[in-house]
Amino acid sequence: MILDSEMRDIIKRIFDLKAIEIRTDREFNDTEAKASPVIIDYTRIFSNPVLRKRVLLQWMRNLETKLGMRPNQGTVIVGMAVAGIVPAFALADAFGCQFAYAKLRDNLEAASSERSIVGVCSPGMNVIVADDLVLSGNTIVRTVEQLRSEGANVLCGTCISGSEFGSANRGFLEANIAVHSLMKLTEIFDVAYSMGIIGNREMRTVMNWMSLHDVSIL
Numbered sequence: 001m002i003l004d005s006e007m008r009d010i011i012k013r014i015f016d017l018k019a020i021e022i023r024t025d026r027e028f029n030d031t032e033a034k035a036s037p038v039i040i041d042y043t044r045i046f047s048n049p050v051l052r053k054r055v056l057l058q059w060m061r062n063l064e065t066k067l068g069m070r071p072n073q074g075t076v077i078v079g080m081a082v083a084g085i086v087p088a089f090a091l092a093d094a095f096g097c098q099f100a101y102a103k104l105r106d107n108l109e110a111a112s113s114e115r116s117i118v119g120v121c122s123p124g125m126n127v128i129v130a131d132d133l134v135l136s137g138n139t140i141v142r143t144v145e146q147l148r149s150e151g152a153n154v155l156c157g158t159c160i161s162g163s164e165f166g167s168a169n170r171g172f173l174e175a176n177i178a179v180h181s182l183m184k185l186t187e188i189f190d191v192a193y194s195m196g197i198i199g200n201r202e203m204r205t206v207m208n209w210m211s212l213h214d215v216s217i218l
Helices: 004-015 042-046 051-066 085-095 138-149 166-175 185-194 200-212
Strands: 020-022 038-040 075-080 098-103 114-121 124-133 153-162 179-184
Touching: 004 051, 004 185, 020 200, 038 200, 042 051, 042 085, 042 124, 042 138, 051 153, 051 179, 075 114, 075 138, 075 185, 085 098, 085 124, 085 153, 098 138, 114 138, 124 138, 138 153, 138 166, 153 185, 179 185, 185 200
Parallel strands: 075 098, 075 124, 124 153, 153 179
Antiparallel strands: 020 038, 098 114
């Protein structure tokens, strides 16, 4: 996918806000508590009213294209506690959809019956599961399984950026879930490199990180 000038400028603003940081000198922990030199915090996007509107507009257009329809008030957009609640609510508000969120127990190995969906989400309703960032994809898969067990018709998952981690792709395939991202992380880093936002050292760090997670890098 070739990102247009608007998306390229959005990526620049994301780095300006330090919503994405690449550390070549020391390691941080990613969402699975594994060593990661790449830190992504999209809370900064939603804290910035100007960038938030720009990202939401592009996200909506992308999702409409992928679905071939515009989600309406008969659709429920479900976020995942805790980080996924804000982006899901913002997307639901922008579309004029209903909103709910999945409340997961602290013990991630707990049975699905111990999790619940908070908000209006009745059997037969069309549902979109939304998050800001998808890395392993485990949370989306668990949430979709819970929604399906309660009779919801899950249209898709969606996020601002997806990792393309091999484990995530396999998980979505096994669970029969289509997940549509506004941007792929590979696209974000390619644009950042081409614009001089990150240099050779940072790009090597990113490529090593992605290769560890079985990402195909062209």
